[in-house]
Amino acid sequence: MSVVKFEEVLNDLVDYFLLGDPYLLMDFKNRHQLPDDLISEFTTSTAGDQVVEDGVMIPMARIENYPYTIYFNMSSAIPELLKETSRLQIKQEGYRMQVISGEVYLYTIPYIRNFTPATLVTLTSSRITKISLPNGWYKVDILGGETLQHTGLEPTFEFLITPVANKPGFSANIMYQFTITASEY
Template sequence: MTRLYKFDEILNDLMDYFILGDPNYLLTYKNENTLPDDLLTELTTEETGDKVVEDGIIVPLSGVENFPYTIYFNLSDTTPELLKDGNKLQVRQDGYCLKVENEEIFLFTMPYLRKFTEEQIENLKKNRKATIKLENGWYSVSILGGLTIQKSELEPTFEFIIKPTIDKPKYTADIAYSFAIRTDE
C-alpha cells in the first residue's frame, strides 16, 4: 500500500491560498448550518472561517506564493521528503486536525468557494488532481513547506504529514501562519 503520494505542477489559481479537506463534508457543514453558497466571503469575513478550521473541516494554507508546487501526502512513518538531505525546509506548522467523512481529501483553491454547490464540487473533483483516498475518521496534520529536489532543481513543495487518530486531535495550529515559500535560496 502506498504511503507517500506525489503530485506535480499544482497551482493555487492566482490566490494566495490552498485548502485541504473533504469537500463533500464541507458542503454538508454548509447545508446543516444554512451558510450561503458564497463560502469564500463567509469564511473570510465571519468567525465561521476559524470554526471550520478548529473543527477539522478544512486545513487552510495562507500566504501561498503563485508557483507550480510539488505536493506530497505523506502517511508513512519515514523521514518526510522536506527533511531529507538536499531539500530546504522553510515553513512548518503542526497541530491541525482533519475529519474525513467521504473517504477522500483534496487540495483545492479559494475560487471553488465562491459558489460552493454540488455542481462546484463535481468541477473540483474533475479538475483538481492532488487527492487521495483515506478511511473516514480523524487525522492529525502537519504541514511542511520549502524546496525539494525535482529533476535536479529545487522546486517549491508542500508536504502534508497525515496520521490517523482515534479521537479528534487537539487543534493547536496558528490560523494566521503564512506558508510563503522563497525560491531565491
C-alpha cells in the same frame, strides 16, 4: 501507508490552497445554513475559524504563484522536506482533519466562491491533487520549503497525515502565512 507525490500543482492565481474533504465542507455549509459564497462568509464571521477548528478544512494563506511539488505523506519514513537535499522553511503543527467521503483534496479558493452541489461535482471530478483515505480523524502537520527535483530545487509542501482513533486536539495557528521563498524562480 505511503507517500503520494504530485508535480506542477498551481494555486489558480489566488494566494491560497485549501486542504480537506469537500463533502464535509458541503455538510458544514448545509448544517450551519451558510450562503454559497463561502469566501465572504469565512472572512466576515466566526464560521471561518470554526470550519478550521472543526477539522473541515485547512486554509493555507500567502501561497506564491509557483508550480509546487506536493507530497501527501502517510508513512513513518523521513519526510522529503527533512532530508539533507531539501531546504525546510515552514513547519506548522496542530491541525486536525476529518474525512467522510474517503478522499481529501488540495483545492483553491475559486471553488468556494460559489460553493453549490454543481461546484462540488466540478471540484471532485476535475481536481487531480487528491488522495484516498479511510473515513475518520487525522492529525495533520504541514512542512514547506524546497525539494530537489529533476529540474532543480522546487517549491514544495508536504502534508504529514497521521490517523488517530478520536478527534485530536487543535493547536494550529490559523493566521499563519505559508510563503515559500523559491531560490530558482
